[in-house]
Amino acid sequence: MLATELKSLAETIADSNYSGKVINLVQELATAKSSNQVLDLLFEVAGVMEADCAAFVTYIRGDWSHENFRFVLACDPRWCFEYQKTAAYSLDPWIMYASTNTEPICASQITGLTRAQREVHDLAIRYGMNSTCVIPAPSSGAMTRVGMLAIGSRQAGYFEGPGLREFSVLGRSLAMELQGWCIRRLRQELIEERGLTSEDLQLLAFERAGQGTKQIATDLGISVTAVDSRWKRLNQKLSTANRKASASMAAAYGVI
Amino acid sequence: MHMQQAQKRHSSSRAAALNPQLSSPDGRIAFLVAPAAIGLYLERIENLPSGGAIVHCMRVESCDDFTRHVETDDMRYEYPFLYHRVLNLIEGLFDARN
Secondary structure, three states, rough: OOOOOOHHHHHOOOOOHHHHHHHHHHHHHHHHOHHHHHHHHHHHHHOOOOOEEEEEEEEEEEOOOOOEEEEEEEOOHHHHHHHHHOOOOOOOHHHHHHHHEEEEEEEHHHHOHHHHHHHHHHHHHHHHOEEEEEEEEOOOOOOOEEEEEEEEOOOOOOOOOOOOOHHHHHHHHHHHHHHHHHHHHHHHHHHHHHHOOOHHHHHHHHHHHHOOOHHHHHHHHHOHHHHHHHHHHHHHOOOOOOHHHHHHHHHOOOOO | OOOHHHHHHHHHHHHHHHOOHHHHOOOEEEEEEEEEEEEEEEEEEEEOOOOEEEEEEEEEEEEEHHHHHHHHHOOOHHHHHHHHHHHHHHHHHHHHHH
16 A cells, blocks of 8 residues: 655655655556556555555446446555445445535535445545545546546645645646546547447537437538438448437446 | 437447456456556456446556456456456466566
8 A cells, every 4th residue: 555654745745856756656647548547546646645545436326326447546445345335336435526516625514414325435535545635637527538537645734734725736637638538548448339430429419419310411511311221321330220329328437 | 318328338349359258257347457657457347237438447566466456346246257357368468467
């Protein structure tokens, strides 16, 4: 596990090399070629940030019936497996916060928790996140995928003290790069596995923009029948029932 | 519902593509193990009945580490042979490295 010296957050970030070291590692995420490399980088950057643990999760916002989560765990994985037993995603106060906010926050400042939510919070504490900075990683308006980075310290009150604002700038940068990497990977997987062509992506984007068959046919200079045929083939590739479902799936995976 | 089924198929096919030997017979759980800069990279994919998938990416630094990591993972009771196979693979990879 990573080690936190008993320094305050303000003392830690006062080191003149702190930001530079973090940013140097964060920018490596842009060229990471595998999940393996991303996990190594998350461990490394959490160490440089002098955090004890870090966990990033990307998920599809607002569809709790369809859980689709990807966790990158630079922390004790037992926490995540125990968390999963509670099927707590839909009531997780950190995920709920990240789904509707963009500002980083101390986990302790998320108030109004129900008993079940307090249990989720306490579970994180049991696995070493005595003080946690929760950093949302939102996507653009068209996308339904959201990310959340939790950076934890065993030191109680670590993120509650001075220095959170400066730390948040770096944390946001890390969270957004992780989210960007995950979206790129998911997009690539879907395109390659389903054999989507540039014409398919164009069709999906038209649907997402609310264009009907006639309009699409006019824009592409083809017949209405040809547009319908394209949709039929595309829906088959994506194993969906209709074009709306295809476009929703494409948006969820960041393809459009 | 169709979208969920499609995404489930997408996740399942991906899990199978990772390493067919490290999937449960029903495709519900799959593992990818790969050498990493420190220890091994372990990816656990769980395909859910609802149509979604949950993926955990973690680091394993020893065989004991793997045993400890999954001690709170209830799936190890449902698929003991799969978890045993993963442990064997991890042992083999560490042995080969040493």
